[in-house]
Amino acid sequence: MAFGDLLRKLWAPGRTSVAPRPFKAKLARFAPQFSGYNQHDSQELLAFLxxxxxxxxxxxxxxxxxxxxxxxxxxxxxxxxxxxxxxxxxxxxxxxxxxxxxxxxxxxxxx
Known part of the structure; x- marks a missing residue:
């Protein structure tokens, strides 16, 4: 649901910048390795997603x-x-x- 919300915001007509904080918070609940503000491997994130x-x-x-x-x-x-x-x-x-x-x-x- 959070990913869908993020995509809707990104592709909305007349969109402005989007902060993916709600998506990141939901993601961290299921994958604690992506919590916090440390740098993470984008390939691992994409594979998990x-x-x-x-x-x-x-x-x-x-x-x-x-x-x-x-x-x-x-x-x-x-x-x-x-x-x-x-x-x-x-x-x-x-x-x-x-x-x-x-x-x-x-x-x-x-x-």
């Missing part, structure tokens, strides 16, 4: 248990497709759609 958003927006409500199989000499593409299907069976959110599917498609096209 994206993971939290993914979990909140995950369309899969009951994650099935999926046992991973060994490659056993199967072609890499077949194994990769199986692992991706297993991943999607447990992780299906807008974060996966935007951040992971685009990445997979990009690398697949480059091959």
């Amino acid at each position: 994206l993971d939290g958003l993914h979990e909140d927006l995950n369309r899969v409500k009951h994650k099935p248990y999926i046992k991973s199989r060994d490659a056993d000499g199967r072609p890499d593409e077949e194994v990769a497709d199986e692992y991706w299907a297993n991943h999607i069976a447990r992780n299906d959110s807008i974060i996966v759609d935007v951040c992971q599917v685009c990445k997979i498609t990009y690398f697949h096209c480059k091959l």
